[in-house]
Amino acid sequence: xxxxxxxxxxxxxxxxxxxxxxxxxxxxxxxxxxxxxxxxxxxxxxxxxxxxxxxxxxxxxxxxxxxxxxxxxxxxxxxxxxxxxxxxxxxxxxxxxxxxxxxxxxxxxxxxxxxxxxxxxxxxxxxxxxxxxxxxxxxxxxxxxx
Numbered sequence: 329x330x331x332x333x334x335x336x337x338x339x340x341x342x343x344x345x346x347x348x349x350x351x352x353x354x355x356x357x358x359x360x361x362x363x364x365x366x367x368x369x370x371x372x373x374x375x376x377x378x379x380x381x382x383x384x385x386x387x388x389x390x391x392x393x394x395x396x397x398x399x400x401x402x403x404x405x406x407x408x409x410x411x412x413x414x415x416x417x418x419x420x421x422x423x424x425x426x427x428x429x430x431x432x433x434x435x436x437x438x439x440x441x442x443x444x445x446x447x448x449x450x451x452x453x454x455x456x457x458x459x460x461x462x463x464x465x466x467x468x469x470x471x472x473x474x
Contacts (some may be wrong), residue, residue: 329361329464331452334374337445338470340438347472350435352448354390356424356466360405362454363394364462366427369449370434379451387434390427394462424466435470 341347352368369375371385379386398405407420438446452463 329358329461331461331463332377333448333450333463333465335448335468337372337447338468339445340435340443340470341472343439343442345474347474348432349430349473350432351471351473352387352429352431352468353471354427354429354450354465354468357392357427358464359392359394359425360397360422361394361462362396362460364392364452364454364460366390366392366463367451367453368429368431369451370431370438370446371449372438372443372446374447375449379449385434385449387431388429390429392425392427392462395422431470435472 341350352370354366367379367381367389368387369379369383369385370387375383375385381389395405405422407422407424435446448468450463450468452460454460454462
């Protein structure tokens, strides 16, 4: 887990192909630890360590209500790797989460500046507003909708 993540540049849609909405989709978010706010920034160069919500590249936040660690017996918090397709029980409480952040206006501004790609930076802040090593996810992608 980390307190800060910066992606490789993500390709933006072509400027000549209009879209109605753009979303950053975060897959596989780990929520087994502490609760946190993931402050998200979108910029061709990335952002510095001290960036906050007043930064020009800030596009919004997602929130994770963490479980605060495992207090059960050994294996209690292990997410099953396979499920029977006919199992009607709800999913395990620690299955990785997905968060969607709408960033339409930010992507349109980047295209107006003739940017072709942008880095996604996420800074995790705990309720104490301090960066903390609580951020872990599988991938992030940009989706646009016509």
